[in-house]
Amino acid sequence: MSSMISINNVNKWYGDFQVLTDCSTSVSKGEVVVVCGPSGSGKSTLIKCVNALEPFQKGDIIVDGISVGDPKTNLPKLRSRVGMVFQHFELFPHLTIVENLAIAQTKVLGRSKEEAEAKGIKLLERVGLKAHAHKHPGQLSGGQQQRVAIARALAMDPICMLFDEPTSALDPEMINEVLDVMTELAKEGMTMMCVTHEMGFARRVADRVIFMDRGHIVEDCSKDDFFGTPRSERAQQFLSKILQH
Amino acid sequence: MNYNWDWNIFFKSTGIGNEIYLDWYITGLGWTLALALAAWLVALLLGGLLGVMRTLPNKWLSGIATCYVELFRNVPLLVQLFIWYFVVPDYLPESVQIWFKQDLNPAVSAYISVVVCLGLFTAARVCEQVRTGIQALPKGQSNAAQAVGFTVAQSYRYVLLPQAFRVVIPPLTSEFLNVFKNSSVASLIGLMEILAQAKQTAEFSANIFEAFTLATLIYFTLNMSIMKVMSIVEKRVRIPGLMVEGGK
Amino acid sequence: MDFSQIIPALPDLMDGMWLTLKLMVMAVVGGVVLGTVLALLRLSSNPVLSGLAKAYVNIFRSVPLLLVIIWFYLAVPMLLNWITGEFVAVGAFTSCLVAFMMFEAAYYCEIVRAGIQSIAKGQVNAAYALGMTYGQAMRLVVLPQAFRKMMPLLLQQSIILFQDTSLVYAVGLMDFLSSARSRGDILGLPHEFLLFAGLIYFVVSFAASRGVKHLQKRLAV
Secondary structure: OOEEEEEEEEEEEEOOEEEEEEEEEEEEOOOEEEEEOOOOOOHHHHHHHHOOOOOOOEEEEEEOOEEOOOOOOOHHHHHHOEEEEOOOOOOOOOOOHHHHHHHHHHHOOOOOHHHHHHHHHHHHHHOOOHHHOOOOHHHOOHHHHHHHHHHHHHOOOOOEEEEEOOOOOOOHHHHHHHHHHHHHHHHOOOOEEEEOOOHHHHHHHOOEEEEEEOOEEEEEEEHHHHHOOOOOHHHHHHHHHHHHO | OOOOOOHHHHHOEOOOOOOEHHHHHHHHHHHHHHHHHHHHHHHHHHHHHHHHHHHOOOHHHHHHHHHHHHHHHOOOHHHHHHHHHHHHHHHOOHHHHHHHHHHOOHHHHHHHHHHHHHHHHHHHHHHHHHHHHHHHOOHHHHHHHHHOOOOHHHHHHHHHHHHHHHHOHHHHHHHHHHHHHHHHHHHHHOOOOHHHHHHHHHHHHOOHHHHHHHHHHHHHHHHHHHHHHHHHHHHHHOOOOOOOOOOO | OOOOOHHHHHHHHHHHHHHHHHHHHHHHHHHHHHHHHHHHHHOOOOHHHHHHHHHHHHHHHHOOHHHHHHHHHHHHHHHHHHHHOOOOOOHHHHHHHHHHHHHHHHHHHHHHHHHHHOOOHHHHHHHHHOOOOHHHHHHHHHHHHHHHHHHHHHHHHHHHHHHHHHHHHHHOOOOHHHHHHHHHHHHOOHHHHHHHHHHHHHHHHHHHHHHHHHHHHHHHO
16 A cells, blocks of 8 residues: 555654654555554654644655655645644634635635635535534534534545544533544545544544654554554553543 | 934033033933932822722722723823913912912923823823732632631732732833833923933934934833843742743 | 813814824824734744844834934934935924834734734644645734734724824924914913813723723623
8 A cells, every 4th residue: 555644763852852752654545543642642743743733853754755844845735735633623713614614725725715615515514514604613512613623624635634632622422423524534535644542433443553652652553453462561551541431 | 415423422512511412311311210200109109099999899989090090091191291281380379379380490390290290190000000900819819808807908908919019010110111201291391301302412413313312222221221120029029839920 | 261262263173183183093004014014023933033123112112202203303304315315395294104103013013913922823733734824824814813802902002092193292293282282372272272182182082992992892702
């Protein structure tokens, strides 16, 4: 399988503090990879390095054949092809829902307003929120906002999707509506890299699981290996803590 | 047109007595300091009182303070100065009027007008800062003070004001700086503070840029030194573990 | 006191008020534009640009507006003379307008900067993640939100500016205060005209700040 995202020996420091140490992994086309680990392990930082929202000092990341660390790379263009969903949704509060979906399509991809809005409405229908198209983000629940955020990313026809703890800021009863959308997306063959604590989702949907701790990739194996056979002590501790709940 | 740059101008004779231009600036600085410090004293005392009044449960007291603030904040400083200088003296008792207009040195009567004007003007702004400072304290503090048996006066004296005083130091510092800047309106009623001296120097010597650059420099230095002093004061009185706002 | 003479003088006073408002509106527009540019420079990662913007703001914020007005009144004609090489009549209005715009820009800069900084970093990240450039992220995502948030502060600063325009008295420009003073002197009723001017300033500023408070409450919801 051809590799969509490949991360090679990435190192990152905040001043003297090293947040990522020699991280290497890859995500193939159509693969769903879940990244987990305790807080402060560097997993969010790593996923933000993939579309260069966080700069890194050493190593390289290649997305669809394009080097992210290369200063000559047109980052806006690259990012427009990589969808991202954030922990705190980050919908634009001054725009209506449909405007949130249309703005980057028109301003970045150069689509016409009609085309962009039609596509936006179609995607809203898909995540079950067509009725809310003309509301502002503040009028929606957290779960609804996150579904809109996913639709907004999809509107750009991304070649792959990054999820940065998409359910951690949600009330428990809203988590599933978001996970359902993500599961459906995975079934359709979208390439996905998800930072999440939802081990149920990982078990059901993921092809591979990456476990991170203190800036290192400690485990990088298939889902069955991760949940089945013995593995590193730190991953075991983490899993036992998470799964008890 | 040619402009003769001459940064030595300040050490040259003004042609009046044996004064050099720098002497004018020193006199000007003296007036500015005398104006600002006296006006600040008035503003701090009156503004502090009004600020407390605005937070009191008594409707009359807080109403009076609110009216005061609205009145003094919504009329331009210059209009207020003209009223204090040209209008008010005419309505004083005869004997005071004669004393103010004839017996006093004109510079002194202008000085009194500016101090009163600037003091009362700034008091309205100090009042708002003090009020904000008191209201920013957690509601629990006032409840706790009353729960231990303090009267309203005691709870202000021992609990609220000592905390609010520290919170308001930064905004009050900026009001203090404003007093210095605002004192320049005194030049418009003939008091020879820094700005008036700079203007006079510019007109006498035709070295406009030098004259105003020095005045700018004096104001800038005044500003910076006051900010430095106040940040030291602020650190000194800081309560450990409290109010780290802005310090992250 | 005799306030009856004010009514026939109203047309003259209106001329003065017209100049005051014209000066204020132009200074607000120019000041906000220049202030926004300064704020973007201050937040830029280039240390030279942010240092220059910071120095500009610090200098203008530490001097009295009156000093800037008088200085510019004397200096702007001379500067233009140097640049164009010939004598140009600038007029007190233009030099005052330049002085107000440059002075107020320092204050607007700080308001805009705080407004931009109050927008969470996640919003910028989300804009970047959608492929926007820095300019697009600022223009389409950050500034519209920031301006909405800081609108009350910008308006409050503009009310202060409205009052401060009275300082043009120093260079003999016939604004509202100056025309009231001159009418009052001619008619021998200086007190009445001065108090009337004060009343008008009060009514306008008071009503405007009430409006701002109302807006603030609405925006807070």
